[in-house]
Amino acid sequence: MNDLELKMKGKVPGPDTGIEIRKSVCAICDPGTQCGLDLYVKDGKIVKVAGTKEAPHSHGTLCSKGAAMRQYVYSPDRIMTPLRRVGERGSGEFEPISWDEALDEIASRLNAIKEEFGPESVMFFSGYAKWARAYLMRFALDFGSPNYMTESSTCATAMVMAQQLTYGAPAAADLKNTSCIVYWSHNPSATKGLNLAGINKKIESGLKMIVVDPRVTDIAQRADVFLQIRPGTDGALALAFGNVIIEEGLYDKGFVENWSVGFEEYRQVTADMTPEKAAGICGVSAADIRAAARMYAEAKPACIHFSAAPVVHHTNGVQNYRAVFCLIALTGNLDIAGGNRMNPPSLVHMPGGFPTREREFTGAQRLSDMPERVGSKRFPVWARLCNEAQACDVPRQIRTGDPYPLKAFFALGLNYRMWPGSQDFIDALCELDVIVDADLILTDSAKYADIVLPACSSAERREIRCWPMGYVQFSQPAIEPVGESKSDVQILSELSKRLGLGDDLLEAGIEACVEWMLEPCGLTVEELNKHPEGMWVPDAKPPAERKYLNGGFRTPSGKVEFVSTLLAEVEGEGFEPVPSYREPVLSPASSPDLADEYPLVLGLGARLPMYQHSRTFRLPWTRSLSYDPHADVNPEDARQAGIEDGSWMRISTPHGEVTVRAHVTRLVRVGDVHMYHDWPQANANDLLSGDYLDPISGFPGYRSSLCKIEPVPAEGKEADND
Amino acid sequence: MTKKTLCFDAQKCVGCYACAVACMDQNDIDVVGDGLMYRHVSHVEEENADEVRIVHVSIACLHCEAAECLDACPSGALRRDIASGAVIVRRELCIGCHACAMACPFGIPRFGRDGTMQKCDACYARTRFGYEPACAEICPTGALSYADVNEAAGSKLSRFGKTLA
Numbered sequence: 024m025n026d027l028e029l030k031m032k033g034k035v036p037g038p039d040t041g042i043e044i045r046k047s048v049c050a051i052c053d054p055g056t057q058c059g060l061d062l063y064v065k066d067g068k069i070v071k072v073a074g075t076k077e078a079p080h081s082h083g084t085l086c087s088k089g090a091a092m093r094q095y096v097y098s099p100d101r102i103m104t105p106l107r108r109v110g111e112r113g114s115g116e117f118e119p120i121s122w123d124e125a126l127d128e129i130a131s132r133l134n135a136i137k138e139e140f141g142p143e144s145v146m147f148f149s150g151y152a153k154w155a156r157a158y159l160m161r162f163a164l165d166f167g168s169p170n171y172m173t174e175s176s177t178c179a180t181a182m183v184m185a186q187q188l189t190y191g192a193p194a195a196a197d198l199k200n201t202s203c204i205v206y207w208s209h210n211p212s213a214t215k216g217l218n219l220a221g222i223n224k225k226i227e228s229g230l231k232m233i234v235v236d237p238r239v240t241d242i243a244q245r246a247d248v249f250l251q252i253r254p255g256t257d258g259a260l261a262l263a264f265g266n267v268i269i270e271e272g273l274y275d276k277g278f279v280e281n282w283s284v285g286f287e288e289y290r291q292v293t294a295d296m297t298p299e300k301a302a303g304i305c306g307v308s309a310a311d312i313r314a315a316a317r318m319y320a321e322a323k324p325a326c327i328h329f330s331a332a333p334v335v336h337h338t339n340g341v342q343n344y345r346a347v348f349c350l351i352a353l354t355g356n357l358d359i360a361g362g363n364r365m366n367p368p369s370l371v372h373m374p375g376g377f378p379t380r381e382r383e384f385t386g387a388q389r390l391s392d393m394p395e396r397v398g399s400k401r402f403p404v405w406a407r408l409c410n411e412a413q414a415c416d417v418p419r420q421i422r423t424g425d426p427y428p429l430k431a432f433f434a435l436g437l438n439y440r441m442w443p444g445s446q447d448f449i450d451a452l453c454e455l456d457v458i459v460d461a462d463l464i465l466t467d468s469a470k471y472a473d474i475v476l477p478a479c480s481s482a483e484r485r486e487i488r489c490w491p492m493g494y495v496q497f498s499q500p501a502i503e504p505v506g507e508s509k510s511d512v513q514i515l516s517e518l519s520k521r522l523g524l525g526d527d528l529l530e531a532g533i534e535a536c537v538e539w540m541l542e543p544c545g546l547t548v549e550e551l552n553k554h555p556e557g558m559w560v561p562d563a564k565p566p567a568e569r570k571y572l573n574g575g576f577r578t579p580s581g582k583v584e585f586v587s588t589l590l591a592e593v594e595g596e597g598f599e600p601v602p603s604y605r606e607p608v609l610s611p612a613s614s615p616d617l618a619d620e621y622p623l624v625l626g627l628g629a630r631l632p633m634y635q636h637s638r639t640f641r642l643p644w645t646r647s648l649s650y651d652p653h654a655d656v657n658p659e660d661a662r663q664a665g666i667e668d669g670s671w672m673r674i675s676t677p678h679g680e681v682t683v684r685a686h687v688t689r690l691v692r693v694g695d696v697h698m699y700h701d702w703p704q705a706n707a708n709d710l711l712s713g714d715y716l717d718p719i720s721g722f723p724g725y726r727s728s729l730c731k732i733e734p735v736p737a738e739g740k741e742a743d744n745d
Numbered sequence: 746m747t748k749k750t751l752c753f754d755a756q757k758c759v760g761c762y763a764c765a766v767a768c769m770d771q772n773d774i775d776v777v778g779d780g781l782m783y784r785h786v787s788h789v790e791e792e793n794a795d796e797v798r799i800v801h802v803s804i805a806c807l808h809c810e811a812a813e814c815l816d817a818c819p820s821g822a823l824r825r826d827i828a829s830g831a832v833i834v835r836r837e838l839c840i841g842c843h844a845c846a847m848a849c850p851f852g853i854p855r856f857g858r859d860g861t862m863q864k865c866d867a868c869y870a871r872t873r874f875g876y877e878p879a880c881a882e883i884c885p886t887g888a889l890s891y892a893d894v895n896e897a898a899g900s901k902l903s904r905f906g907k908t909l910a
Contacts, residue, residue: 024870033870034771072770074883084885090766212759216885219759223886242760244798518822632761644769647776648762648786689790689797 034063034071041065045501046075046556048488049089050152050481052635054371056217058085058489059556060092060481062501069093069350069502071481077556080490086216087633087645095480095641096505102477103506112453115470122507122517125474129433130521131455133166136430142167143394144429148414149173150436151638154371154486154557155511158529158536159435160385160410162209162515165524169393169412170429174441176398176414181335181720185344187408188587190352194363195374196326196492198222201361203231203322205315207347208257208333213630231322233315235260237689238655238697239627249313251327251692252305254626255607255727257334258343258388262380262604263301265293267316274320275355282571283352285586288601296604304604313342320354320499325353338597338608338724340717341404345587345602352583359568366491366566375489376563377544384540385410393488395426403593412606413721415442418713427669431457432616435478435511437468438637440706443723444678444713456633461514464641467703477508481613484510487537487551492586493563497537497551512536590719597718607727608715611694617729621676623660626697627707637701652702653684656732661687662696671735674698676728678712681705682735696730748830749880751867751889753803756904758888762786764880768805771868771879776866783865784880798835801879803889805865805880808832817848822862824874831867 024032026367027039036042047060059075061083072092078084105125109114133145147163147170151155156173163171198204198218209217219242226232226245234246235257243249244320252260259264268274269290279286298309298316305312319325327347334344339340356362369375387410390396397420398413399406406415421429432452437460439449449471452458460472482657483504489495504510509517512533519529546560575581579588591600606613610624627690631649639645654674656666666672668687672681674696683698691697700707708725715724757813769776776782784805791798812832815823822838823845825831841860846852859902868878872891876882881891890897 029870029873033868033874033876035874036878071879073767083882085763085767085883086885087762087766090763090770090883093770212761216759216761216763219886222759223757227907239799241799241801381884445794632759643777644766644774645762647782648765671868689792690799738789 036063038245042070044620046498047482047501048486048496048498049085049109050154050486051088051095051638052499053151053153054373054488056081056215058089058091058217059496060085062092062482064501067502069096075556079492079494080334084216084217087648088635088639090481091639091644093640094644095639096355096482098464098641100641101476101505102462102465102469103507105507106465106475108473108475112458112471113449116476120524122509125476126518126521129459129474129518132230133431133433134522136456137167140428140430141394142604143169143427145431145433146170146397146412146417146429146435148432148434150434150441151636152436152439152481154488155435155515156371157381157385157540158512158515160387161526161529162519162524164386164389164393165519165529166522167393169390169396171410172397172412172414172417175411177332177336177441177722177725179331180409180411181341181717181722182329182331182344184404184408184720185335185341186348187577188341188404188584188589189345189348189578190357190365190583191366192367194351194357194365196328197324197361197364198326198328201230201324201326203233203319204326205233205235205319205325205327205506206242206246207235207327207329207330209330210236210238210240210242210630216632231325233318237692237695248311248318250305250307250311250315252307253692254624255337255339255343256611258339258346258602258604259296259301259304260600261343261346261350262293262296263298263312263344264316264319265289265353266296267298267313267415268320268350268353269293269669271317273317274363278355278357279353281575283583283585284580285584285601289349290586292601292603297595312542319350324359325354325356326362332628333726335717335720335722336725337727338492338715338717340724341719342599342602342605345614346604349585349602352585357583357691358570364566364568365570370487370489370495373489374491374566375495375560376491376493376565377489377495377546377560379540380543381540384536397429398648398721400426400721404589404598404719406588415713415716415723416722417425418448418592421451421454429455431455432459434458434460434472435514436460436462438466438701439471440467440703440708441636442699442713443708443711443715443725445706445708461511463508476514477506478511478514479504479508483508485533489560493560493565494557495546495551495560496554496557497548499552499555514598582610596719607724609724609728611729614729617677621729621731622694623730623732624695625674625676625710625728626695627700627710627725629655629697629699631699634699634701637703640701640703651684652681652699652705653686654696654698655686655688655691656693656696657693658687658689660696660732661685664734666732666734671737673733673735674730675733676710676730679709681707681710685732696732700725748871748893750808750830750894751805751881751895752892754888754890754897755800755802756900757886758801758803759886760786760788760799761884761885763885764803764889767879767883768865773876775857779863781855781857781863783863803880804851806832806867807851808867813848813850814845814854817844819844825870826866829867829869829872831868831869834864836861836863866894880906
């Protein structure tokens with residue numbers, strides 16, 4: 024091979040090979056990492072993907088999902104033109120139509136519904152990715168509907184609510200400056216591998232680490248203390264931490280005295296939860312609970328790294344996380360360097376150390392003059408704390424018309440299998456007059472839409488993102504959109520015009536909107552355009568510590584609320600103002616009769632590193648690494664059920680059943696089954712009913728219910744694998 | 746003289762598969778048609794009395810100094826790239842006899858639809874021009890690196906030293 028042939032083989036960029044590196048950003052998972060992408064482009068096509076070395080958050084690395092970006096962009100299932108449904112809903116029979124036809128038809132049908140039933144009867148939903156949400160919310164409110172809703176009806180919001188109830192706003196772990204980390208149900212090797220290089224270095228230089236997780240994970244085995252609890256018992260464990268910290272006088276008395284309310288009531292609840300009692304509930308040793316509580320309380324500073332969903336995917340989820348978050352205040356680690364810092368978001372939920380007008384851009388302030396949102400009556404705490412509708416209540420309101428009828432669903436990305444009782448969710452949507460979905464590929468959910476719009480990937484569009492160290496990127500399209508696809512914001516912008524919403528800014532397009540949002544920090548689109556790889560924000564500064572010293576906390580009392588003022592106003596079980604521990608609704612302890620027939624605890628939602636929910640299922644590269652749906656089972660439970668590693672088994676609940684391969688492993692506790700979710704042929708979320716929800720947040724109790732397992736003969740299974 | 750090679754540190758590996766997919770992307774691997782890949786990530790559960798540990802391993806061709814496959818190949822399809830030290834296969838010369846697969850102690854040589862052998866070439870076509878192998882370049886934890894083997898060993902040794910101290 025001559026040098027040029029060799030360079031072509033190696034995909035070496037340069038004028039001789041015609042391969043150019045274009046900067047972009049990966050949005051397959053979202054948000055929090057968003058690794059910088061170096062897309063190797065030749066003749067307008069991506070030929071290779073690498074990480075951007077100058078990106079200060081990802082340092083040129085990617086995960087397996089981002090590495091598969093080329094197959095994600097060029098999936099044979101990409102939608103090439105707008106489509107109009109010609110067959111039954113769900114049949115997948117469509118005819119291609121032009122953008123003009125599609126947008127005109129959507130506009131006339133939505134405006135007709137608005138006229139007859141009111142704008143609130145149209146729902147506006149965002150699945151993944153999250154970058155276009157501010158624009159969609161503005162669009163929905165322009166239309167006059169308060170029913171802007173997102174997949175965050177089951178992700179992250181409840182974790183934020185638990186913090187709002189306790190100290191007013193989220194407080195993220197300051198990993199960089201800490202001397203002790205508590206990973207409370209977080210598995211970074213599957214979801215945030217980027218952070219691990221830094222954590223490994225810190226472990227070598229003496230970092231203390233505690234991990235709470237029902238499963239043995241990579242990070243768990245690096246921990247000083249690992250607490251492998253029964254799913255859904257986090258609250259009992261956190262109260263026992265509180266018990267030890269108060270009993271042994273390890274709490275921050277000055278902070279508690281000056282900056283909290285309800286300490287006495289909290290103290291009484293923790294006094295009742297001795298480490299011995301919690302040990303019995305959680306299935307860990309009292310000695311380990313004491314060791315962990317002391318380690319966290321004595322290390323200065325110490326932080327708790329929480330996660331978006333695992334702890335709040337329980338019917339007692341918000342209370343459990345509230346009990347955890349109380350520990351941050353109790354130990355005086357709130358809003359200090361190395362503790363948990365309250366840094367306001369700049370863009371797309373991420374703090375960047377600079378002010379923006381993203382919130383004003385959404386128009387959220389207009390909500391107060393609008394009809395109540397879907398879910399407001401059923402989930403009053405949600406309604407008080409969040410700007411969105413709670414989408415878990417959509418099926419109920421569609422069927423009852425209470426408090427008003429719902430007629431249309433407009434979605435940027437929809438996966439009906441993400442909802443508990445998924446089939447019922449999509450059946451309810453089918454009762455609507457209009458369903459519109461924009462997506463990259465014709466998913467099983469898109470097949471239910473009347474009009475499908477082709478959206479493009481992050482490689483083909485512009486989007487703005489920021490990172491906590493004060494870095495910002497307004498990406499450029501690296502390639503032309505595949506087929507006739509458009510960016511979600513362009514779709515909203517063009518549809519806004521046809522609906523006659525009169526929103527000049529949105530109609531002017533993404534550059535104008537970004538310029539408007541960035542006005543307070545002085546950044547301009549012109550400047551950002553000079554740095555397609557991203558740039559440091561000139562005046563970004565890390566937020567001050569102890570911001571509560573000026574103006575207190577954003578709670579009703581202005582202090583940390585061990586006793587929640589807001590919860591005290593709500594009647595009913597599960598709304599205790601002090602974070603008391605309750606069993607999950609379905610557990611061996613709370614429903615022993617059911618547990619006779621369904622003896623195992625079922626956890627849905629553990630992650631595999633090559634999948635972000637269902638987003639990379641269709642890509643041959645990632646799928647080849649884990650082909651069949653499967654669940655983790657302990658060898659003892661597998662033996663009792665007569666199930667061998669790798670064989671097929673049936674998981675049944677009172678609500679449904681799925682057939683998956685058994686992964687027999689000691690990494691899970693005896694008595695637990697952990698199933699990986701979102702598989703089309705084995706939908707974990709249909710094992711629960713749509714009303715198995717936390718009364719505070721409306722979040723589904725995915726991570727703890729009851730099931731049984733049985734072997735399934737291998738015959739006939741192979742045919743399912745197509 | 747120091748020479749760079751692919752180094753692996755199991756204590757840093759979290760089994761994320763980034764290396765495996767980056768390799769597929771770099772080499773345009775057709776996992777559906779050929780059904781094979783060059784870099785494999787496996788997970789080993791180690792059981793002691795009370796504790797279970799999981800160790801991840803990312804394995805591709807080791808490019809042995811004394812490569813049994815090179816000696817076994819009767820058709821001259823395997824050769825050593827002098828600049829990088831990589832053992833590379835010229836598939837157009839491969840006769841598909843599987844002698845290399847029999848000789849290799851590590852189970853590396855694989856054969857796709859056309860019957861010729863395929864394996865990792867340590868991205869010699871990249872390293873020749875100053876670029877890292879795709880797998881090492883992408884690794885988020887530094888478990889895989891393209892480094893001088895003695896320097897990589899030194900960093901492991903100092904970590905081991907700390908555990909003794």
